[in-house]
Structure formats: structure tokens, C-alpha cells
Amino acid sequence: MHIAILAGDGIGPEIMAEAEKLLAALHLPALKLSHANIGGTAYHAEGHPLPPDTLQLAKECDAILFGAVGDPTCDSLERNLRPEQAILGLRKELGLFANLRPAAVFPGLESASTLKPEIAREIDVMIVRELTGDVYFGEPRGRRETGGGRREGFDTMLYDEDEVARIAHVAFRTARARRGKLCSVDKANVLETSVLWREVMAEIAPEYPDVELAHMYVDNAAMQLVRNPGQFDTIVTGNLFGDILSDQASMCVGSIGLLASASLGEGRKGLYEPIHGSAPDIAGQEIANPVAMLLSVAMMLRYSFDMAQQANRIEAAVAKTLNDGIFGSDMCGSASTREIGDAVIARL
Numbered sequence: 325m326h327i328a329i330l331a332g333d334g335i336g337p338e339i340m341a342e343a344e345k346l347l348a349a350l351h352l353p354a355l356k357l358s359h360a361n362i363g364g365t366a367y368h369a370e371g372h373p374l375p376p377d378t379l380q381l382a383k384e385c386d387a388i389l390f391g392a393v394g395d396p397t398c399d400s401l402e403r404n405l406r407p408e409q410a411i412l413g414l415r416k417e418l419g420l421f422a423n424l425r426p427a428a429v430f431p432g433l434e435s436a437s438t439l440k441p442e443i444a445r446e447i448d449v450m451i452v453r454e455l456t457g458d459v460y461f462g463e464p465r466g467r468r469e470t471g472g473g474r475r476e477g478f479d480t481m482l483y484d485e486d487e488v489a490r491i492a493h494v495a496f497r498t499a500r501a502r503r504g505k506l507c508s509v510d511k512a513n514v515l516e517t518s519v520l521w522r523e524v525m526a527e528i529a530p531e532y533p534d535v536e537l538a539h540m541y542v543d544n545a546a547m548q549l550v551r552n553p554g555q556f557d558t559i560v561t562g563n564l565f566g567d568i569l570s571d572q573a574s575m576c577v578g579s580i581g582l583l584a585s586a587s588l589g590e591g592r593k594g595l596y597e598p599i600h601g602s603a604p605d606i607a608g609q610e611i612a613n614p615v616a617m618l619l620s621v622a623m624m625l626r627y628s629f630d631m632a633q634q635a636n637r638i639e640a641a642v643a644k645t646l647n648d649g650i651f652g653s654d655m656c657g658s659a660s661t662r663e664i665g666d667a668v669i670a671r672l
């Protein structure tokens with residue numbers, strides 16, 4: 325089990341330290357951890373947010389644990405040197421096109437949600453976000469001046485049918501293993517990309533007769549997520565809409581510090597990261613919530629190493645920790661990053 329540890333920027337190193345403690349506590353056989361720079365940290369140390377040695381390690385290892393990237397001191401750099409390019413580059417280079425973002429309320433923690441407890445209680449959704457296409461990667465993109473000397477910025481929203489089909493298959497299989505309901509989210513009333521997306525989803529649906537497919541516009545989906553999130557089982561959507569809806573889903577659960585994600589390609593290799601960012605405003609204070617990072621370890625064990633039992637252990641320990649009232653300031657508690665990590669390990 326060769327795992328690349330890419331802690332990155334801001335709170336990344338603090339939450340990654342807890343992930344490493346957790347891995348040690350599990351006593352996994354043949355575990356090898358390799359550390360490398362990524363993001364703003366890598367830019368400052370090596371001149372590039374995704375240095376060649378880091379990319380090489382990411383290609384060689386079996387799985388990647390990723391903290392966060394984002395560094396305000398890099399804000400004025402040209403785009404290809406900005407920390408965010410590191411995660412986008414890794415996703416693209418490794419072909420990690422399928423991003424699984426589960427959002428479920430922890431029993432007993434309904435009050436942490438910004439929704440009414442009786443509504444929050446019902447949340448158990450898996451967001452399947454396409455991760456290597458869409459307006460994130462579409463060309464052309466850039467800036468130009470119009471005839472009148474005015475500045476203009478432009479991006480290209482683009483999906484080809486093969487990209488839609490391969491994420492569709494992941495989503496249908498995911499829904500099949502859950503409650504058999506798949507909601508495809510698009511903006512087909514306005515966007516050509518979405519019309520194609522919807523068409524391809526419908527074409528593939530007959531291959532999964534046991535899954536019920538529905539379509540929803542993204543504006544309605546955003547509204548339904550706070551009105552009645554319990555109606556969703558599995559959501560499949562494009563890169564941009566998935567980015568936005570998964571942040572929204574995290575607050576419905578209680579905190580953005582709680583949601584983990586798995587980024588997968590065709591094989592077993594995956595990149596596992598919290599859905600939150602580097603949170604520079606709280607970095608170094610030991611108050612970051614490590615739960616999303618710890619749950620990312622669980623997802624790694626489940627998806628890359630077939631160790632569902634170990635994953636369940638971690639998830640149960642996290643649930644117990646939260647249920648025992650041990651959480652940090654993001655959820656109106658007072659536990660530090662380290663205390664939360666220790667509490668989870670004690671409950672394994």
C-alpha cells in the first residue's frame with residue numbers, strides 16, 4: 325500500500341497529521357507513505373504548484389491522500405502557477421474523472437445542520453461529480469480586448485458524449501448499490517452541453533432497468549437540496565454544478581469540515597481529499613476540523629484497497645466521536661484538531 329501524502333497549504337498539514345496518526349493506529353500491513361510538496365507550498369519551495377517529482381510520485385503510488393491547496397500569497401501569480409492548478413492538474417493527468425462526494429447527516433447531530441432537524445435527518449445523498457471536463461477544462465478560454473478596448477473574459481463549457489457516458493456508468497452503478505434512484509442535474513433549458521448530457525443519460529438508462537432515472541435543472545436542485553434533501557439518493561452532474569452543489573450539501577449536513585471525497589478513474593487508484601479548501605483564515609490555529617480528512621482515509625481504504633471493514637471502523641469511530649459531543653468551533657464546539665483526531669482513534 326504505497327500512499328502519496330500531499331498535505332498542501334493552509335490547514336492541509338494540520339488535518340493530514342491526524343490522517344497519518346489514524347493510519348498508524350490501524351496497523352495496516354505493507355503500508356508505505358511518501359510525502360511531497362503540492363500547491364502554494366510547492367510553488368514557494370520548488371517554483372511550481374505541481375512539481376515533476378510530486379507528479380511522478382502521484383503516478384507511481386497506489387493512492388493519494390490530499391489535504392488542500394490555496395494560498396492567498398499566490399493570488400497574483402499567472403494562472404498556471406496558482407495552487408489550484410495542482411489539484412486540477414492531478415485530476416487531469418491521472419484521469420480521475422469520477423468524483424464521489426457523499427453527504428449524510430450523522431445521527432444525533434441534526435442540530436448541527438442549518439436546516440430544521442426533521443429535514444436534515446433525511447439527508448443521505450451521494451453526489452457523483454464529473455471531474456475532468458466542463459468549463460473547468462474547455463478550450464478556448466482566456467481574456468481579450470474588444471474593438472473598443474474593453475476587456476473580455478471567456479471560458480468554454482464543453483462535454484463530448486464519451487465523457488458523459490463514462491460518468492453516467494459510474495453514477496448508475498453507484499445508484500444501483502444504494503437505493504436505486506439517480507437524479508441527473510443539468511441546465512438543459514439553456515445550455516447545449518446540458519441537452520447533450522441529458523440525452524446521453526437517457527440513452528444509457530435502459531442498461532440499468534433497476535435504477536430509476538430523473539432529470540432536474542440545477543437551479544431547482546439547489547432549491548430542493550434545502551427544501552427536501554431526503555428526496556435525493558444519488559445525484560450525477562457536471563464539474564461546475566457538482567462543485568457548487570457539494571458545498572451546499574455540506575452545510576445541509578452541518579459543516580464543510582465533514583465531507584470527504586474520492587476521485588477515481590478507470591482503475592483502482594484514487595485521490596482522496598476533503599471537499600473543503602485550505603482555509604487560510606484559520607490555518608495554524610489547530611482548530612480545523614479533521615473529520616473530512618479522516619473520512620477521506622476511510623474512502624481510500626474502501627475504494628483503492630478493498631478494505632471496507634477498516635473503512636466502516638473509521639466511519640463508526642467518527643460518528644461516535646461527534647455523537648459524544650467532541651467537535652470544534654465550526655460546529656459550535658471547542659475541541660482542537662488534535663483532540664478530535666485522538667478521540668476518533670480512541671473509538672476505533
Ligand code: IPM
Pocket residue numbers: 393408411412567599601
Ligand atoms: C473542490 C475545489 C476545487 C474545485 C478547487 C480548489 C480547484 O473547490 O475540490 O471542490 O473547484 O474543484
Ligand code: MG
Pocket residue numbers: 567568571599
Ligand atoms: Mg469546491
